[in-house]
Amino acid sequence: LQIPAEKRTPAQVAALHAYIRANTNHPVRDADRKLAQLTNERKQVLAMVPTTMVMGELEKPRECRVLVRGAYDKPGDVVTADIPSALGTIPAGQPKNRLSFARWVASRENPLTARVAVNRVWERLFGRGLVETTEDFGVRCAPPSHPELLDWMAVEFMDSGWDLKKLHKTLVLSSTYRQSSVITPDAMKRDPENHLLARGPRFRLSGEAIRDQALAICDLLVDKVGGPSVRPYQPAGFWDELSVYGNLRNYKADSGEGLYRRSIYTIWKRTAGPPQMAIFDVPGREACRVRRSRTNTPLQALVLLNDPTFVEAARVLAQKAITEGKGSDVGILNAMFRRALGRVASKSERDVLLEGTALRRLEYQQHPEDANKLVLVGAAKRPDGIPTADLAAWMLTASIILNTDELVTKE
Secondary structure, rough: OOOHHHHHHHHHHHHHHHEEEEEEEEOOHHHHHHHHHHHHHHHHHHOOOOOOOOOOOOOOOOOOEEEEEHHHOOOEEOOOOOOOOOHOOOOOOOOOOOOOOOOOOOOOOOOOOHHHHHHHHHHHHHHOOOOOOOOOOOOOOOOOOOOOHHHHHHHHHHHOOOOOHHHEEEHHHHHHHOOOOOOOOOHHHHHOOOOOOOOOOOOOOOOOHHHHHHHOOOOOOEOOOOOOEEEOOOOOOOHHHHOOOOOHHHHHHOOOHHHHOOOHHEEEOOEOOOHHHHHOOHHHHHHHHOOOOOOOOOOHHHHHHHOOHHHHHHHHHHHHHHHHHHHOOOHHHHHHHHHOOOOOOOHHHHHHHHHHHHHHHOOOHOOHHHHHHHOOOOOOOOOOOOHHHHHHHHHHHHHHHHHHHHHHHEE
């Protein structure tokens, strides 16, 4: 202020303006403070919105050349963006960029998209696609077993507005899908792989479905949608061997609903998935896998009998069945069957399982420490009023039911 106004530099003038705006009682100061408050609130709101990188087109596309034998220092002929000529061409008047390509991919002129989509749905329901190589519709793919059916489904799918729900409904209500999966000796000889669709589909469920099904049977499954990854039971020290620097070292299982969320939310390490799912052929995530292998090994039975998730599910199933059975052994067994298999036990099943339950009950009455150790597996609450020996005996019976071929097989 002691400097004459005509001699002040622009920086000094700006400093004076800033001081006056901030320290004098003036409408401009109130407006500045309100603006700062709103700006801070705007930043907080924007911070809550997920963001993603978006690629943009260059105004002038760069020149691209074929690399001779893939060598970066041996450029060959100049090439431009386009689709394979055997599949058509980008419509005239449209720029040959990613947007035009995306529109063509979802257009009726593209012979692949609808066929690939309906073939994958068919494989999910029937265990095998009409084109067996669902991951490959190229020149080396397997030929479709029913080409006219594949074409018809693709056209219907597009005509419906790409309605996946309608497609699933059409397939599951078809007489082909609703056939019995029982195979006769003659059919086994003529068509062991069921290429002719003379019987219904029969194949083992995926690892995720088997785990989620076991939790759902005993009402443990938490079907909440969305949220961060969860940490269910895992073998002690498993991740320490595979994750030298990762955040999965010293792995500790969640408590509460994190133990019972759907398998899709289970935390993964890219190079090694959850071990109990890997035993059921869940592929790794180093690369995309459209088609899974499907095996049947003794290790899978060991998982169903010993993994804490399935042991706990068996205990909770036994607890609920004991309550629903109202003290009757036959009632308890049928309650388990109704929950797990949607039916009551046959006479032969009932005789075998009830005899085994009685023997195990007697054994656990003689060795209560073994019964206590077994019923303590899992974090689910154990109700009062059920003798430990009874619960442990029925728990093993429930485990047998959860391990049956009928339960883990779609048929």
